[in-house]
Amino acid sequence: MDALTATLSLLRLEGIGPGLYWQLVERFGSAAAVLQQPPQNLNRKLPERAHAQLAEFQRRGPESELGQWALAERARCAELCVYLLHRDDDIYPALLKEIHRPPPVLYVRGNPHTLSLPQVAVVGARRASRAGLDNARDLSADLAASGFAITSGLALGVDAAAHSGALKGGGKTIAVLGTGVDRIYPVRNAVLAEQILAADGAIVSEMPLGSAPEAGNFPRRNRVISGLSLGTLLVEAAVRSGSLITARLALEQNREVFAIPGSIHNPMARGCHHMIKHGAHLVETSRDIAEQLGGLLSGMASQPGLFDDDRSEVSQLTAEQRRIVSALGGDPRSIEQLARDTGCETGELMASLLHLELEGLVESLPGGYQLTGSGVRALPG
Known part of the structure; x- marks a missing residue:
């Protein structure tokens, strides 16, 4: 039995999670060796069903329940054009392999070689502000146009904006799921997922085919997002959020973390401020990220950044509208x-604000207004 089939079989054993999988493989040397152990050598906390599964596997091998499931999973992947990357495969992404106890197997739709490109993870709130979405989209477009692949989780909000920005920039983007790669979640982003694949990107998961969006899957997904990437950019996040967990995981993996500061009155900026206090790099332009990552790619200096002096929008505004933009500030x-x-x-103020909102320079909030990313670019120097 080859390493991939043995790994899939062991992962299917009742009661085996990622942590116990690695404990056993580190102790016995390989998944195949673990499957040949007497049940008492493994873990006395394993359920009785696991003991029965293991005994049957040792009697029947590929014809056992575990062996048959592994072979059927490989056949389903072949039918759906899903690549299965074992941790020991040459094309398994090198950066992800460096983290502590990486996913034993990755399921990949699309181009598996995309996973080895230099990547920046872009994460943030599902209910981000218009300014946050603009920032995620524009920064991702800049970075993708310069050669970085953009990695995120295909969630609503910042994740979707990051993927869309990468596509807009003509680059590649990678979506890491907390479900099986054959089960796009959320369904509202199914079209975006197809656009990612059409642009030679990839959809990735460590979960078996058909896996549902269970809460326990998403911390594992976040760990893969940060593990694939040279650095993680936090756009907007509350202090207690999955995005902040991703940023913390990146720090634990000795990867760079970047954060966009915001208003002290915006609760979605508090997670970014928290990470800046704890070592994240403050980001104003796409160049801030590229330079910190060591100048891995050339051409960044010629790319306009998110907050560069491109204020063509302001030339179309009336004097009153310019005063409003200036008054909004940050x-x-x-x-x-x-x-x-x-x-x-x-009355005049409301009319001007409506115009600015239609132009995409201002967004309404409960109790007031703030500038979007385009509005920030329209600020006078």
């Missing part, structure tokens, strides 16, 4: 504050 402001700071009548 913080959310209420209607009352804007009226006071600009001297505009409330």
